[in-house]
Amino acid sequence: MSEHNPSNFIRQIIDKDLAAGKHGGRVHTRFPPEPNGYLHIGHAKSICLNFGVARDYAGGKCNLRFDDTNPHKENLEFVQSIQADVRWLGFDWEDRLFYASDYFEQLYAFAIELIQAGKAYVCDLNAEQTREYRGTLKEPGRDSPYRNRSVEENLELFQRMRAGEFPDGARVLRARIDMASPNMNMRDPTLYRIRHGVIHHQTGEEWCIYPMYDYTHPISDALEGITHSLCTLEFEDHRPLYDWVLDNISVPCHPQQIEFSRLNLEYTVVSKRKLTQLVDEGFVEGWDDPRMPTIAGLRRRGYTPASIRTFAERIGVTKADNLVEMSLLENCIREDLDRSAPRRMAVLHPLKVVIENYPEGQNEPLSAANHPKDETMGSRELSFGRELYIDREDFREEAPRKYKRLVTGGEVRLRNAYVIRADDLIKDERGEIVELRCSYDPDTLGKNPEGRKVRGVIHWVPAERAIAAEVRLYDRLFAHPTPDAVKDERPFTDQINPDSLRTLTHCLLEPALADARPGERFQFEREGYFVVDPDSTPERPLFNRTVTLRDTWAKISGQGGG
Ligand code: ATP
Ligand code: MG
Secondary structure (H helix, E strand, O other): OOOOOOOOHHHHHHHHHHHOOHHHHOOEEEEOOOOOOOOEHHHHHHHHHHHHHHHHOOOOEEEEEEOOOOHHHOOHHHHHHHHHHHHHOOOOOOOOEEEHHHHHHHHHHHHHHHHHOOOEEEEOOOHHHHHHHHOOOOOOOOOOOOOOOOHHHHHHHHHHHHOOOOOOOOOEEEEOOOOOOOOHHHOOOEEEEEOOOOOEOOOEOOOOEEEOHHHHHHHHHHHOOOOEEEEEHHHHHHHHHHHHHHHOOOOOOOOEEEEEOOOOEOOOOOOHHHHHHHHHOOOOOOOOOOOOOEHHHHHHHOOOHHHHHHHHHHHOOOOOOOOEOHHHHHHHHHHHHHHHOOEEOEEOOEEEEEEOOOOOOOOEEEEEEOOOOOHHHOEEEEEEOOEEEEEHHHEEOOOOOOOOOEEEOOEEEEOOOOEEEEEEEEEOOOOOEEEEEEEEEHHHOOOOOOOOOOOOEEOEEEOOOOEEEEEEEEOOOEOOOOHHHOOOOOOHHHHEOOOOEEEEEEEEEOHHHHHOOOOOEEEEOOOEEEEEOOOOOOOOOEEEEEEOOOOHHHHHHHOOOO
16 A cells, blocks of 8 residues: 555554564554444544554554454344455455454453452342442442352352353353452453353354453453554553453463544544444435445445545544544545546536537537546547537526526537537426527637637536436535534434435436446536446446535636636
């Protein structure tokens, strides 16, 4: 990959560790998603950080590890989508794809070690009692009445938990740390719980006890020889427990946990729970709905992997809580597509134009550059004829002098073609304009007319070979910049932008778009950047708007009137 990655506080820590010869001079990170949903743009930040660090240090490695300790919320669809999305972003875990469930047997053995050392015990308090005993931030907790069970009794009960002798919730295994700790996470946290009747996507029905994340994570890191375990800030208070677990078992490696701030993005939500709700309750069409901030949604929306990596680089990595503007993400894809997307013409709201002084039955091939700044992208053929379509919004019966499009009696240039004048119009019985009668100036192909100034340029498609298509205009999913932080009683879904999707079913595209394949991206001149939807077929072409052009008018005049 060509991007350079600016330094950040984590890279500075790694530099120092390397200079001090820590971790034997190795750099080994991991990305540890829980397969309980699709990856979102926040995960992309973590992926770019973890895999980016591994890529940029000599011999660096990054593992993909599924944190699959919560089987009732996880499934194979999520496992597969996560792998596809990480690969699509341009990263490679080589042969290091792991599951925390790979370590269930070892995790169990380490739990036995803790019990034998008097550092873990089986507790019979129910969930509510456990909460009561835990105390509060102001008050210390109280010891569980089961805290002083003998090692023998704990071993026997834990083995019987594994054997399936107790129902869900009857008992848990807890670490024996300190019920008076000011850090609630250290007040004898649960290490194992009983879960019957779930079929784990990797281990099936082999286990009915499942280790907790805070216990599983440090051990998984250590078993994989991770050097720097990068996670988000909410785990800062868990770091003492991360270290306690590794300090109290016989594992030869002690990775260093370093926390950074989560990405929050305006006009969307990046909580898997909320994204799941949007999908399950039908607010969007699925995890890959182009309005979703998921990687799959962004892909379907037309984002490129490079644009997302650039975004991750620009937002940086710090410990400060932040809310990133949506326009930062949008600018990354605009810049990428401005460089790389071929230009095409598409009329979203067609209005028929008949050029009365153009010979009937004549079709004139015209050549148009695929990119105004990049000749290597070549050109395509347009076919000019007597009948064509322009956008309804590019014509007004009457308009102020400032109006730079077509007006009755006025002239405008058709992009890549001639200057035309609107002479007359035809309305239907409801008074709606259905057709313009125009004339063209044959002497204006590739040059300005003599003695008059034509200020506007509009796009068009030929009537004869135009391709009918559906175009979906996507906008931000939420109308509020922080939908999940609105302080009232209403659910965050009330903040959904009612105009987040407008479907235009009668659009007309220039003939060169006939061969467009799913995933191909284009700039529709003056309209924005668009991508062919995966469901698109030659019989039923579907295009999704990725992003609008920043400033339509500045852009078109910058391209000249050719
Ligand atoms: P959620 O709270 O939405 O369920 P999560 O953090 O539980 O997300 P995981 O699958 O556990 O989701 O996340 C995998 C990794 O991605 C973790 O290391 C997590 O810290 C990181 N991550 C998740 N969300 C963000 C975010 N918004 N910004 C940066 N990193 C994130
Ligand atoms: Mg998590």
